[in-house]
Each structure stands twice: as structure tokens, then as C-alpha cells.
Amino acid sequence: MDIIREDEAVLPVVSREVQYSFSVYEALRIIGGHVVHLDDHLHRLAVSCRDIGLVHPFSDHDIEDSLDRLIAADSIGDATARIFIVGGPSPLLFITYADLLTYPDSYYSDGVKATLYHGERFMPEAKTSNLLMQYIALEDARKHGAFEALLVDRNGFVLEGTRSNFYGIKDGTVYTAPDDKVLNGITRISVIKAATELGFRVAYEPPRFDELLSYESVFISATSMAAMPLSHIDGKEMRKERWKEVLDMMRLVRKWE
Amino acid sequence: MDIIREDEAVLPVVSREVQYSFSVYEALRIIGGHVVHLDDHLHRLAVSCRDIGLVHPFSDHDIEDSLDRLIAADSIGDATARIFIVGGPSPLLFITYADLLTYPDSYYSDGVKATLYHGERFMPEAKTSNLLMQYIALEDARKHGAFEALLVDRNGFVLEGTRSNFYGIKDGTVYTAPDDKVLNGITRISVIKAATELGFRVAYEPPRFDELLSYESVFISATSMAAMPLSHIDGKEMRKERWKEVLDMMRLVRKWE
Numbered sequence: 001m002d003i004i005r006e007d008e009a010v011l012p013v014v015s016r017e018v019q020y021s022f023s024v025y026e027a028l029r030i031i032g033g034h035v036v037h038l039d040d041h042l043h044r045l046a047v048s049c050r051d052i053g054l055v056h057p058f059s060d061h062d063i064e065d066s067l068d069r070l071i072a073a074d075s076i077g078d079a080t081a082r083i084f085i086v087g088g089p090s091p092l093l094f095i096t097y098a099d100l101l102t103y104p105d106s107y108y109s110d111g112v113k114a115t116l117y118h119g120e121r122f123m124p125e126a127k128t129s130n131l132l133m134q135y136i137a138l139e140d141a142r143k144h145g146a147f148e149a150l151l152v153d154r155n156g157f158v159l160e161g162t163r164s165n166f167y168g169i170k171d172g173t174v175y176t177a178p179d180d181k182v183l184n185g186i187t188r189i190s191v192i193k194a195a196t197e198l199g200f201r202v203a204y205e206p207p208r209f210d211e212l213l214s215y216e217s218v219f220i221s222a223t224s225m226a227a228m229p230l231s232h233i234d235g236k237e238m239r240k241e242r243w244k245e246v247l248d249m250m251r252l253v254r255k256w257e
Numbered sequence: 258m259d260i261i262r263e264d265e266a267v268l269p270v271v272s273r274e275v276q277y278s279f280s281v282y283e284a285l286r287i288i289g290g291h292v293v294h295l296d297d298h299l300h301r302l303a304v305s306c307r308d309i310g311l312v313h314p315f316s317d318h319d320i321e322d323s324l325d326r327l328i329a330a331d332s333i334g335d336a337t338a339r340i341f342i343v344g345g346p347s348p349l350l351f352i353t354y355a356d357l358l359t360y361p362d363s364y365y366s367d368g369v370k371a372t373l374y375h376g377e378r379f380m381p382e383a384k385t386s387n388l389l390m391q392y393i394a395l396e397d398a399r400k401h402g403a404f405e406a407l408l409v410d411r412n413g414f415v416l417e418g419t420r421s422n423f424y425g426i427k428d429g430t431v432y433t434a435p436d437d438k439v440l441n442g443i444t445r446i447s448v449i450k451a452a453t454e455l456g457f458r459v460a461y462e463p464p465r466f467d468e469l470l471s472y473e474s475v476f477i478s479a480t481s482m483a484a485m486p487l488s489h490i491d492g493k494e495m496r497k498e499r500w501k502e503v504l505d506m507m508r509l510v511r512k513w514e
Contacts, residue, residue: 010267011275013341013351018268020392021278052393084270094270119379122390132387133379135277136309154411 001066001093003073009094017088021129024048024087027223029100029257030079033071036223036257038064040186044127045083047184051126054087066095080224101224108247111231111240112147114161114220115140116209120153124160124182134162148220150209150233153181157206164222167191168207168215169200169242175215177206187253191221194252198245217242219249226253258323258350260330266351274345278386281305281344284480286357286514287336290328293480293514295321297443301384302340304441308383311344323352337481358481365504368488368497369404371418371477372397373466377410381417381439391419405477407466407490410438414463421479424448425464425472426457426499432472434463444510448478451509455502474499476506483510 011018026045029036042060049056063083070076078100086092117137122130137149141162148161160166160182168175174195176188185191192202212218218238219229227250229243268275283302286293299317306313320340327333335357343349374394379387394406398419405418417423417439425432431452433445442448449459469475475495476486484507486500 006271007269009270011270012264013266013268014263014339014353014355017392019282019341019386020388021386022389022392025276052389053396082271082276084276096271098271122376122379128389129276129278130387130389131277132279132309132385135274135279139310 017086022087023129025084028081037186048126056091058093111229113232114148114150114230115144115146116152116234117149118152138162152209156208158209161220164220168218170215173201173203175203178204187221187223190253194249219246226250274343279344280386282341285338294443305383313348315350368486370489371405371407371487372401372403373409373491374406375409395419409466413465415466418477421477425475427472430458430460432460435461444478444480447510451506476503483507
């Protein structure tokens with residue numbers, strides 16, 4: 001693998017795999033030159049490839065080595081990195097990075113707003129470039145002054161956000177969608193561990209969109225967010241009884257990085 | 258717009274719109290230096306953009322002019338061209354071309370095989386790069402020695418192929434999905450006109466996947482295929498009573514180009 005300039009990291013317009021979004025990716029945090037939860041990300045990348053039938057010649061060792069060389073070459077301290085693999089007869093691998101994606105403290109102390117979007121992901125367990133619905137749902141959220149859009153399935157269940165997992169807390173239990181219905185967030189693993197550590201039970205039953213006020217608090221998680229409380233959904237103010245615990249989870253998730 | 262070499266037609270890996278497949282396209286036939294049904298393709302391109310909220314500065318005149326200049330520069334006679342627009346803060350337009358996509362005569366005389374794939378398109382009326390399901394369904398078809406995969410919705414209706422529209426003929430009527438459930442093929446417009454000219458009624462009711470043998474014939478249409486009869490679906494031999502009429506439609510569609 002070669003280290004190239006970012007403007008040389010390009011995809012051919014005439015590639016059928018580019019045209020069909022036949023590609024997978026991972027977004028990772030680099031903190032103090034160390035890649036957080038790299039093994040988990042590499043595992044999920046392999047799951048994504050397996051699920052969509054994408055075969056490529058890049059080993060975990062190749063990817064890890066390339067990341068290390070990139071970090072050394074650019075003296076990267078903190079950053080958000082992206083591993084991106086396009087399939088097909090001539091697979092392509094790119095590792096890019098940008099400033100570490102962080103959010104103001106107020107997002108945690110005041111919570112953030114979300115909207116609801118009715119739609120279901122194709123192959124939810126695979127992290128692919130087939131993200132048009134997520135793009136449109138998030139644009140819609142932003143138009144309404146919200147930070148995230150939550151995806152509601154045909155049965156009325158809130159499964160996940162466009163770039164986050166989703167949870168509701170009620171009666172000592174954290175409710176979230178089952179693994180096979182959503183993207184299995186790396187941070188979700190930590191959130192569930194943190195919830196357990198804080199004494200919560202975990203139930204893999206997603207909240208319904210019309211019962212959100214029955215939860216003592218609702219929140220989202222993602223690599224860049226850790227755990228972040230939701231203040232409003234579709235303009236309705238959510239309950240805040242468990243925000244303290246959500247922030248405790250956030251701190252544990254960050255501590256374990 | 259500049260004329261560039263094909264290997265210079267590239268997309269930046271770090272573009273969020275590239276990463277999210279926030280792009281639309283059209284595939285067109287150029288025959289004897291003339292772009293077939295250009296106005297219809299430009300109209301559908303505009304519909305695709307409108308549906309997904311993609312705003313760009315390229316006028317129909319820009320696109321037509323660029324196509325004309327490309328045809329003149331490379332002395333293009335027959336070809337398959339592709340118009341491709343990526344949205345976002347800095348929209349990109351590419352027009353590329355390749356050898357005219359044609360099929361052996363035997364595909365029409367003997368029909369082609371198809372498989373069934375259970376899945377629904379997101380925003381079916383928009384022709385976008387969010388094509389992962391189509392890619393996977395078509396790979397599955399090819400593994401089974403088939404030419405096309407037909408998409409079956411949650412209610413058991415065969416709505417369309419991965420790159421074609423779908424029809425069944427029974428009792429003097431051509432059955433096909435309603436406009437708002439499928440991609441509105443440019444060739445579909447011609448097929449419906451041809452069917453009417455040949456004395457068929459047209460019913461916008463899609464065939465069910467478990468009732469395909471009740472149709473006297475089933476066929477698909479696309480820009481590259483015109484109308485093409487299906488000989489087998491998921492290994493089951495289809496009826497052939499209306500193949501003559503399917504091929505008559507094919508000839509009319511080509512005549513009107």
C-alpha cells in the first residue's frame with residue numbers, strides 16, 4: 001500500500017462497483033496516535049464484506065500496517081479515520097483521515113434533537129456505501145434543526161439512527177433493537193457493557209415510535225458520540241430522569257477507549 | 258464542461274456525497290451519432306434529482322451540448338452513454354460512454370432466464386447509485402446462470418428487474434407494476450405504446466411471483482434490451498404463447514428510436 005496525497009485518493013467513474021455502491025467502510029477514532037478498538041472495527045469490516053459478498057485481497061495485517069504507517073508519516077495525534085474498500089474484479093482500499101469528530105459539551109448537558117424517518121435499511125448489519133436513505137433522512141433532520149434522524153421500521157419500531165444506535169431506559173432496563181436488525185455499533189458493545197456495569201438489565205426489544213414518552217430517557221450512541229441523550233424527538237420533549245446515567249455510560253465508554 | 262480522458266473521470270474518496278451514494282444517473286443509447294430519447298432521459302434525470310433533493314447547476318442545455326461535443330470529438334457512431342451527477346455542496350457531472358450494449362439474437366429467439374429476489378427498492382422512481390441490492394441480486398442471478406433478477410416485494414408482487422421493467426401477458430392484457438412502485442423506464446413508455454398498437458389492453462397490476470405460470474408469456478424491457486422474453490424464472494419454464502407479440506413489441510420499440 002502506498003501513502004498518497006488526499007486529492008489522489010479517487011475512484012473511477014466508469015467502475016461498475018463504484019456505480020452500484022458495492023463498497024464497505026469503517027469510521028475509527030485515533031486518540032494520541034492509537035487506533036481505538038481496531039480489532040472490533042476490522043472484525044465488523046469482515047462481516048460487512050461477507051454479508052454483501054465482497055471479496056478482497058487486503059488482510060487485517062495489511063490494513064493495520066497501513067494505518068500505522070499513515071499515523072507515523074503524518075504524525076497523527078487525534079483524528080477520525082476511515083477505511084473504505086470497493087469490491088469487484090479490482091478491489092480498492094483507501095484509508096483517509098480528518099480532524100477528530102467531536103461535539104460541544106452542551107450536546108451532552110442539554111441533549112440533542114432528533115426527527116423520525118420511516119424507512120428500513122437494506123442489510124442493516126453491513127456497513128456499506130448504500131446510504132442514500134440515511135443521507136436524505138439526515139438532511140431532513142437538519143432542515144428541522146435536529147442533530148440526528150431515527151429510522152422507524154414498518155412495524156413502528158425505532159431501530160437506530162442514520163449514524164447511531166438507539167436506546168430507551170425504563171424501570172432499570174435499557175431497551176434497544178436486536179443485533180440482526182441494526183448495524184452492530186462498536187460503541188454499542190461498550191454502551192451495553194457500561195449499562196450492565198451501572199446495574200441496568202438490557203432487553204433487545206426496540207422502543208416504539210409512539211411510546212417514546214414512556215421511557216425515562218432515550219439516547220443514541222456512535223463512535224464519535226459515545227452515548228448522547230436526546231432532548232426532543234419530532235419536536236416533542238423527551239423525559240430526562242436517566243440523563244445522569246446516560247452521561248455515566250458516556251464516560252465509561254470513553255474511559256475504555 | 259471540459260472533455261477529459263476517461264481515466265481522469267474520477268470521484269474524491271473523501272466526498273461525503275460519494276460516500277453516501279448521493280448521486281443520480283441515466284444510461285442512454287447513441288445510434289448513428291444520435292442520442293435516443295434524450296428529452297425523456299433528461300426529464301427522468303430531473304425527476305430523480307427532485308425526488309432525492311439533489312440540486313445542481315447543470316441545465317439540460319449544458320448536458321445536451323456536452324453530449325454533442327463528446328460525440329463530435331470522438332466521432333461516436335453507436336454507443337451506450339452514461340450521464341452521472343453527484344450532489345452536495347460542489348456537484349459533479351460526468352458523461353461517459355462505452356461500446357453499445359447489445360445482446361445475441363438468441364436472447365430474443367430463445368428467451369433469457371431470471372431468478373427471483375425478495376427485496377424492495379428505496380425510492381423506486383429515482384435512478385440513483387443506491388444500487389447495492391440490485392448488485393447483489395444480479396450476482397445471485399448470474400451464479401444461477403440467469404440473465405436478470407426480478408425483485409419481489411413484501412406482498413409477493415414482481416415489480417421490476419434489477420435493470421429492467423417486468424410484464425406478464427394474459428387474455429389480451431399486458432400486466433405491469435404501477436408507475437409509483439418502479440423505475441419509470443424510458444423503454445417502458447415505448448413498450449406500453451407498442452402493446453397498445455398491437456391491440457393489447459394495459460393493466461397496472463403487477464404479476465404475483467407464485468402465479469407466473471398463469472401468464473401466457475412474461476418479459477422484461479430496458480434501454481439496452483428493448484423487450485426480451487423470459488424463458489425460465491427460478492428454474493421453472495415459462496409459457497411462450499405470446500413470444501411472437503413480445504418480439505413484435507421489441508421491433509416497434511427499436512423502430513421508434
